[in-house]
Amino acid sequence: MMNEGKTFGPRRATLAVEVRGEIERMIVEGDLAAGEKLNELSLSTMMGVSRGTVREAIRSLADSGLIDLIANRGAFVHETTLEEVRNLYELRGAIFGMACAAAARRVGAGQEPRLLAQIERNLEQMRATHAKADSARYYALNIEFHDLLLQGAGNPKAKMMYDNLVKEMHLFRRRGLSIANNIARSIKEHEVIVHAVAHGNAEGARQAALDHITSGFGRYTTMIDADPAATG
Amino acid sequence: MMNEGKTFGPRRATLAVEVRGEIERMIVEGDLAAGEKLNELSLSTMMGVSRGTVREAIRSLADSGLIDLIANRGAFVHETTLEEVRNLYELRGAIFGMACAAAARRVGAGQEPRLLAQIERNLEQMRATHAKADSARYYALNIEFHDLLLQGAGNPKAKMMYDNLVKEMHLFRRRGLSIANNIARSIKEHEVIVHAVAHGNAEGARQAALDHITSGFGRYTTMIDADPAATG
DNA sequence: AAAATGTTAATTGTTGACAAAATATGGTGC
DNA sequence: GCACCATATTTTGTCAACAATTAACATTTT
Incomplete structure (x- = not known):
């Protein structure tokens, strides 16, 4: 069990790793607002650790893209502009497209025997959830759908990068906007992706995935235009 | 000049930022080998700073993908497998393809009036450099070519991610392998990209860019197959 | 009243000490 | 010679103190 030396998992994460996780949670969930300063002493007091540990976490x-470090001034939660969100969506589309193309190839080559059943089941659940207007459940299934395809691509680095992009997007928020907009359209797009993947059609899957993300950005900006409220 | 408060650049980077830069250089240039442990005390002595500063840098x-942090054991230069390199190439292809498509659209829309002239000049210099068998110069021009297109895409995040991917690839090395292999083919591929961009052909540019990176991976693995030497 | 200057307080950056965990070394038994 | 155990050493993780820089506030000048 010790024979792989360096790769043996430690029993417990360090304090600094836990503090990082908490700061990340606070940022992604909005407890720390975009542009807000991360005060080392406040955080260390709040978390019951030394300031040095907070520094390491920061x-x-x-x-990560979540914070900006400025010498002698400290760390600030990154303020994302709509232009940056557009860039993030563009990248997200490229990576998700690539992942779906890879997933389709792997399904076609028999390398992912369970993926098809998984995404079809997820799709069925999304339809049922939409019919019941349960948007929280839909949201979770939507995330699962994307996760399954990214895992099916067999490129862990792609999934990591994609997840980070999604995290970064949480920095741009509009109060009161519901997460889901035009779910029926979204499900229809998922169906196109699943169809292409099922047939091992890499190029079709890539294009469908890219269209889906692009369309999602369009839905997102539609929501923003309809709600001109200033940031928090 | 002080009116933008938070965004005013500090006069000097912190010691930890400088130490980070040095560690990164040591990794990318091979002074620190893949799998090698980063000893905090050694590094702090070597650089004339306290161990805490080295910790912050690490x-x-x-x-970054360059190191693995393991609780209670320290930091190790990441060991990249060929499988991981394949994944990095795949991502690199998706991002570079997306960037060239965006660049083509921007050229077609008149948003990048200088890009075309710049990449054509670069291409001309690459041809001349190849004719003189100056591979170091060719290497620099090759990097510039990719940089110009990534900048022309108008998506700074994409360029950042691409550059990081390239950095990570440096972790996988084979002693004695020359950087450039089949330059004539590579230049031909650059020409196809430039042609598509010049005509504002986004899809053509994306496909040409993707093919170029995919082909580059093929050239890379060909080199590896021809040299079965174990990692240094 | 607004701008400039000086003083004080708060915060960040760096360092070194201490505690905990991992690794290395030496001795013993089979 | 190998496996196991105890001890010593090294290294990592955390903490607190000190130094440097920035921010906030008060006073003076225009």
């Missing part, structure tokens, strides 16, 4: 978020 | 590399 530094570990340096490349 | 933590800031947590998400």
Whole structure:
């Protein structure tokens, strides 16, 4: 069990790793607002750890896109503009498209024997959930749908990058906007993706996935235009 | 000049930021080998800073893909497998393809008046450099070519992610392999990309860019197959 | 009243000490 | 020679103190 030396999992994460997780949660869930300053002393007091530990946690978020580190001034929750969100969507479309193309190839080659059944079941559940107007449940299934395809692509790095992009998008928020908009259209797009993947049609899957994300951005900006409220 | 408050650039980067840069350089240039442990005390002595500063620098590399942080054991230069390199190439192809498509659209829309001239000039220089068998110069021009297109895409996040992917690829090395292999083919592929961009042909540019990266991976694995030497 | 200057307080950045965990070393038994 | 155990050493993780920089506030000048 120790024979792989370096890869043995430690029993417990370090305090700094736990603090990072908590800061990330606070940012993604909105407890820390975009542009807000991360005060080391306040955080260390709140979490019952030393300020140095908080510093380490904050530094570990340096490349995450969630915070901006400014020398001698501290760390601030990143303020994302709509232009940046557009860029994130563009990247998200490219990566999700690539992943769906890869998933389709792997399904076609018999490398992913369970993926098809999984996404079809998820799709069925999304339809049922939509019929019951249960948007929280739909949201969870939607995330699962994307996760399944990203896992099916067999490229863990792609999933990691995609998940980080989604996290970054949480920085741009509008109060009171519901998460789901035009679910019927969204489900229809999922169906097109599933159909292409089922037939091992990589190019069709890539295009359908890209269209789906692009369309999602269109739905997103439609919501924003309909709600001109200033940021929190 | 002070009126933008938070965005005013500090006069000097912190020591931890400088230490991070040095560690990154050591990794990318091979002074720190894949799998090698980053000893905090050694590094702090070597660089003339305290161990805490080295820790902060190392933590800031947590998400970079260049190192693995293991609780209670320390930080290790990430060991990249060929499978991981394949995944990185796949992502690289998706992002570069997306960037070239965006660049083509922007050229077609007149949003990038200088890009076309810049990449054509670069291409001309690559041809001349190849004719003189100056591979170091060719390498630099090749990097510039990719940079110009990524900048022309108008998506800074894409460029950042692409550059990080390239950095990660440096972790997988084979001693004695020359960087450039089949330059004539590579230049031909660059020409196809430039042609598509010049005509504002987004889909053509995307496909040409993807093919170029995919082909680059093929050239890469060909080199590896021809040199079965174990990692240094 | 607004701008400039000076002082004080708060915060960030760095360092070194201590505690905990991992690793290395030496001795013993089979 | 190998496996196991105890001990010593090294390294990592955390904490607190000090130094440097920035922000906030008060006073003076225009």
